[in-house]
Amino acid sequence: MDRNSKTVWLQRDVVQHNSHDYFAVLGLPVTADAYQIRQRYLSLAKTLHPDVPVEVPRNKDKACEYLAKLVNPAYDNLMQARERAEYNALIKIIARRLLKRLVVLVPKSEAAKRLFRSPSDAHYVQAVEAIASLQYKSLDKVSEYTEQLSELNVVYALYQEGFHPALCDSSEASSQDSSKQQVCLSLGHINQLATHRAKEFSNPLLPRSQAYIRSAEAYIIAKQWTMALGDLRTALQIDRTNSKCHALLGVVYLNQRLLGMARLSFQQALKLNPREPLVQEHISQYAKMLSHVPNRYQKGSGFFGWLGSS
Structure with a gap:
């Protein structure tokens, strides 16, 4: 497997990161019940x-670290019915949002590719069990196998939501007609977004509106404009006085080429904070896009004019 494809929380040494894909950490299918979780733990x-004692010599300190920092937290969380339900709900939300768009999905691991081509409950469970049997036998490969399991979980979630396989590799995806706005997206990256979102919402010290804003920022970085838009609108329902949220909304509209909506959002951000940095950062992008709009649509929408009068 290409190590460059690893999600953020699986870079190099998995125990250094706080993974929220607890099923993958324990090597279990997302359908596992409390008894199966207990037995696997x-x-x-x-x-x-x-x-x-073990037959093959190993790094006992590293094994202990995996147990304490990875396996134990995963077990503690999955033994809570609410935590299991929230994880499954989160992955389903991601899957549903993807299915509403034309998205070309590109699995990385061979196991995920096979499940992607021929999805079923039985194939999913068999694939998870096969990888799980190897997962902790070699401590140097725990990250690799855990990532594969996490990818299988996302493929299975898509299948559960009614996705029909249309597998393509990166070269095929790049040759797609750009007018169809298809996106080549790694399933590992989908899980990265889901993991990031779960981490933000699990922080008790972070205001709810801020959790939505941070989640939206992750989606913006990934150019998932529709998902970002949903989180920002929810954040504004909680707090309409956040200038950064309005500015981010303008960024999303800008990238969706909705210049009128972008202008209104940027204006509102400047009313709340005349020095809002995100607006300043995107002045040139707005002006460049506006210059390509026919003159009859530019009336009263000069960016620098309303920026200076704010």
């Missing part, structure tokens, strides 16, 4: 505990 605890 006991098996992993026996495998990784430093006091348990």
Whole structure:
């Protein structure tokens, strides 16, 4: 597997990051119940505990770290019915939003590609079990196998939401007619967005509106404009006085080529904060796009004019 394709929380050493794909961490399908979670945890605890003798020599400190920082937190969370339900709901939301758009999905691992071509409950569970049997046998490959499991979870979520496979590789995706606005998107990247969102909303010290704004920023970076738009609108329902939120909304509209909506959002941001940095940052982009609009549509919409009068 190409190591460059790893999601943020799986870069190089997985125990350094806080993964929220707890099913992948334990090597379980998302359909696992409390009994299956308990049995898998006991098996992993026996495998990784430093006091348990093993046939093959290993780094006991690293095994202990995996157990303490990865496996134990995953188990503690998944034994809570609410946490299991929230995880599944989150992945379903991502899947549903993707299915509303023309998206070319590109799985990375061979297991995900096979499931993608022939999705079924049985194939999913079999694929998870096959990878899980190898997951913690070599501590140097835990990250790789956990990422593969996480990718399988997203493919399965898409299947559950009615997705029909249309597998293509990167070269095929890049040759698609750009007028169809199709997007080549790694499933690992989808999970990165889901993981980021879960982390923001699990922070008890972060105001709810800020959690939506941070989630929207991640979507903007990934150029997922529709998803960002939904989070920003929700944030504004909570707090309409946040200039950054209005400015981000303008950025989304700008990239959707809705210049009138972008202008209104930027104006509102400047009313709340005349020095809003995001508006200043996107002045040139707006002006450039406006210059290509026919003159009859530019009346009263000069960017620099209303910026200077704010």
